[in-house]
Amino acid sequence: MLEYTFKTEIKAPRERVWEMYADFSQRRLWETDLEYIHLDGELTTGAVGVMKLAGQPEMPYQITLAVLFSAYWDRTEIPGTNTAICFGHDFIAAGEDKTILKITASLEKTDGEIREDDILLLKEIFSDTPQAVLAIKKMVEV
Secondary structure: OEEEEEEEEEOOOHHHHHHHHHOHHHHHHHOOOEEEEEEEOOOOOOOEEEEEEOOOOOEEEEEEEEEOOOEEEEEEEOOOOOEEEEEEEEEEEOOOOOEEEEEEEEEEEOOOOOOHHHHHHHHHHHOOHHHHHHHHHHHHOO
16 A cells, blocks of 8 residues: 555634535535535445546545544545555544644555556645645635
């Protein structure tokens, strides 16, 4: 497995930060390459949906962990490969009206070793994450 992590403190309660993820209509405000995202049902562990990023085919994804106001993890298999990209979003209470937002992206392969092109792929996928987190921070800070 290969992994990148970014975290920052946000001056807002984690419930407010969580809303930026749970309300899919707000996702395009900070996830600028997202064309659309749909989830079949509620934001719960095991739920599935589809998303479309600019320049990419529609991709199915699954919520692998959803803990209200605490964690939201998803897994997207890249079509035609033995590779999946997993994103974790952890909302850590850091005192009154403060949240540590920790984003983790990992690349998993069902077989074979992690190669240089895998590292570059995950780097590219993760490259806009700090900018997206900072956009959320500006939108929700009290």
